[in-house]
Amino acid sequence: MNFRIPIFSLLMIGFSQSAFAQIKEEQLILDRKREPEIKKIEKKKTSVEAEKNYPPREKKIEDSLNLRYTVTDVPAASDFKTSTIQGEDISPKFEAENLNNYFQLGMGNFGRILADGNIGTKLENEIEVGADFHVLSTSGLKKEYPWSSKQNIGNVAAYLNANGEKGKFNVIADYGLNDYNLYGIYALQPDADTDLKQRTNRFKVNGYYDFYSNEILNNVRLKTSFLGDHFNAKESQAEIRVNLSKHGVELPVGNDVVLNADLGLNLETLNTDFAILQENSSKFLNATVAPQVTFFNGDSYLMLGSDFSFLNAKNSTANTDQVQENRTYWFPKAELQFAAADEFKFYAGVTGGLQLNSFANLLETNPYLLSDQQLRPTETKYKGYVGLRGDIDQQIKYDFRAGFGKINDMVFFRANDLFDTSVSGNRAAYDYANSFSAVYDNGKVSEVKASVQYFPLANLTLDAEAQFTKYDLENYEHIYNVPLLKAGIGAKYSMLNKKLHLGANAIFSTDLTTNSFEITESGSQPNVFISTENNDDKVGGYADLNLSAEYRVHKNFSIFALGNNLLNSNYQTFKGYKVLGAQILGGVKISF
Known part of the structure; x- marks a missing residue:
C-alpha cells in the first residue's frame, strides 16, 4: 500500500471540515493507557509545578540522554486501538488547553456506555492528590454470535x-476490572445461554521517588x-x-568529554497459582545488577554496560513435585551514537536481558488465555541493531532501525483443543476450543522498524510507522x-x-498464522468428540480506519464524536474472536 502521508492527511482534513455539520456521526476510539507510574501523572496538567532552579546541570545531562529519538521514545504510533472488544478505551484525549478536572459521558451502538473523569487538587506544601476513573460497557456482537x-x-485510581x-x-493505587466472555467459538455450536464468563481483578500500587541531584542515589521505583x-x-x-549514579563527571x-556512571539494582518476585486442570504453580525471584558507563561529547556518546541476573525458579503441578532451578545470566549492553548533525544521527548497539512472564502481563496481550499456564522467563541472549534517526528543522522526526537477535523461551499463543472429549455434560467456559495457552520456543528474530513524525503546521x-518482524524457531514451523x-x-x-480538534488514523496488519481444530463426533465411539488439528491456519489481515472530533462549545463544555473501524470489517484478533464492526459513539465533556 503506497500511501503518501501528506496527501492522505490533507484528504482527511478536507473530509473532516466538510462533515463538520455531522460531527455526531464522526466518532472514534482513542487508546489512553493507564500505567500507574509517574509518567501518567506528569502527562496531566495536574502535575506539581517545577521546582525553583530545578533541574541542576547533571539532571539536564541525564534527561538529554533519556530523550533520544527512538521508535519507543518518539513514537509515531497511533492514538487509536484496533477494534477489539476487549480492553477498549474510548475516552478522547487531545493535547489542548484543558482544565484540570473533567467528567465525560458517551453512548453509542453495540450498547456501549462510557463514563470517564479525573479530579485533582493541590494541598499545602506543594502536595497534590487526585482520583481518576474510567468505565466502558458494551453488549458485544449479538448478530454474530448467539451466545454472549x-x-x-x-478502572479507578488515586x-x-x-x-x-x-x-x-x-504514588498511585489502581484497581482494574475486566468482566467479559470467552466468546470465540468456531468448532462447536453451544446453546445461546452457555456460560462463557471470565473476569479478572487487578490491584496495583506504584511508587516513585526522583532525587533532584544525581549524587549517588538517583531514583527509586516500587x-x-x-x-x-x-x-x-x-x-x-x-x-x-x-x-545509583554519578553524572556529569x-x-x-579534552574535547568536552563527560562521563555518566550508573549502577542499577533490581529485585523482582512473582508468585502464580492456578486452580483448574493441571493446577500449575510458579514462584520466581530475580535479582539484577546492571553497571553502566556513558561517555558523551555533545549528542555523540558511547555507552558500555552489562546485566547480571540471578534467577531462582520453582514450578510444580497437581501431579508433579516442585522443581527448583537456580541460574545466573550475563547479558551485553552497549550503544554508540555518532551525531553528524541534528538531522543525521547514526547509532548501533547490542542489548539483552531476562523478562519474567506473568499471567497478568500475558492477559494484556491475549485476554482469552486459559486460567492454567506454565510460566517461564524469556531470555534475550542478545539483540544487535543499527539505525539512523534525526530531527530535520524541527519539522520531521524519524527513526529507521534494523536488528537481529537470539531469544530463548520467546512466548507466543497457541489455541487449545478440547479438554473434555465427552459429547454430553456441562462444558466449562474455556472448553470449546476457544482458549489459548502460552507456548515457548528458542529462535532468531530479524526486524526492521520505521517511524516518522511530520509537523508541517x-x-x-x-x-507513520511500520514494523517488519521475521521469526526462525527451533521447534515450531510458524x-x-x-x-x-x-x-x-x-x-x-x-x-x-x-x-475544534480532528483526528484520523488507519491501522494495517498482514495475515496471522495460527493453529485451529475441526471437531466432529466419533462414529466408532458414541458420545465422544474427535478433533483434527490444523497447524497452518490463517487469520486474515485487516485495515482499520478511525476518525475523531471534539468541539469546545465553552471553556467548561465540549462535545465529542468518535468512530472506530469505519470500514466495518469483522476481522479477528485471534481465531474465532471477531471484533466489533463500525462503531459510533458521541458524548459530552464537562471541565472545571
Whole structure:
C-alpha cells in the first residue's frame, strides 16, 4: 500500500471540515493507557509545578540522554486501538488547553456506555492528590454470535504528587476490572445461554521517588500487582528498582568529554497459582545488577554496560513435585551514537536481558488465555541493531532501525483443543476450543522498524510507522498469532482557535498464522468428540480506519464524536474472536 502521508492527511482534513455539520456521526476510539507510574501523572496538567532552579546541570545531562529519538521514545504510533472488544478505551484525549478536572459521558451502538473523569487538587506544601476513573460497557456482537460476547471494563485510581527538599515523590493505587466472555467459538455450536464468563481483578500500587541531584542515589521505583480471576487464579508480583549514579563527571581528555556512571539494582518476585486442570504453580525471584558507563561529547556518546541476573525458579503441578532451578545470566549492553548533525544521527548497539512472564502481563496481550499456564522467563541472549534517526528543522522526526537477535523461551499463543472429549455434560467456559495457552520456543528474530513524525503546521501533526518482524524457531514451523508486518498512518489537526480538534488514523496488519481444530463426533465411539488439528491456519489481515472530533462549545463544555473501524470489517484478533464492526459513539465533556 503506497500511501503518501501528506496527501492522505490533507484528504482527511478536507473530509473532516466538510462533515463538520455531522460531527455526531464522526466518532472514534482513542487508546489512553493507564500505567500507574509517574509518567501518567506528569502527562496531566495536574502535575506539581517545577521546582525553583530545578533541574541542576547533571539532571539536564541525564534527561538529554533519556530523550533520544527512538521508535519507543518518539513514537509515531497511533492514538487509536484496533477494534477489539476487549480492553477498549474510548475516552478522547487531545493535547489542548484543558482544565484540570473533567467528567465525560458517551453512548453509542453495540450498547456501549462510557463514563470517564479525573479530579485533582493541590494541598499545602506543594502536595497534590487526585482520583481518576474510567468505565466502558458494551453488549458485544449479538448478530454474530448467539451466545454472549458482552464486556464491562472499569478502572479507578488515586494518586499523590509531592515535592520535597531533596526530590519529588509520586504514588498511585489502581484497581482494574475486566468482566467479559470467552466468546470465540468456531468448532462447536453451544446453546445461546452457555456460560462463557471470565473476569479478572487487578490491584496495583506504584511508587516513585526522583532525587533532584544525581549524587549517588538517583531514583527509586516500587511496583506491586495482585491479580485474581473467575477461575480462582491468584498472582502477586513486586519489584523494586534503585539507580545509583554519578553524572556529569568531566574527564581530563579534552574535547568536552563527560562521563555518566550508573549502577542499577533490581529485585523482582512473582508468585502464580492456578486452580483448574493441571493446577500449575510458579514462584520466581530475580535479582539484577546492571553497571553502566556513558561517555558523551555533545549528542555523540558511547555507552558500555552489562546485566547480571540471578534467577531462582520453582514450578510444580497437581501431579508433579516442585522443581527448583537456580541460574545466573550475563547479558551485553552497549550503544554508540555518532551525531553528524541534528538531522543525521547514526547509532548501533547490542542489548539483552531476562523478562519474567506473568499471567497478568500475558492477559494484556491475549485476554482469552486459559486460567492454567506454565510460566517461564524469556531470555534475550542478545539483540544487535543499527539505525539512523534525526530531527530535520524541527519539522520531521524519524527513526529507521534494523536488528537481529537470539531469544530463548520467546512466548507466543497457541489455541487449545478440547479438554473434555465427552459429547454430553456441562462444558466449562474455556472448553470449546476457544482458549489459548502460552507456548515457548528458542529462535532468531530479524526486524526492521520505521517511524516518522511530520509537523508541517503548528496545528497539524502527521505520523507513520511500520514494523517488519521475521521469526526462525527451533521447534515450531510458524510463530502463532504474530503478523509479519504492522503499519499505521495518522493525522491530528486543530482549528477555530483550538476549539475544534480532528483526528484520523488507519491501522494495517498482514495475515496471522495460527493453529485451529475441526471437531466432529466419533462414529466408532458414541458420545465422544474427535478433533483434527490444523497447524497452518490463517487469520486474515485487516485495515482499520478511525476518525475523531471534539468541539469546545465553552471553556467548561465540549462535545465529542468518535468512530472506530469505519470500514466495518469483522476481522479477528485471534481465531474465532471477531471484533466489533463500525462503531459510533458521541458524548459530552464537562471541565472545571
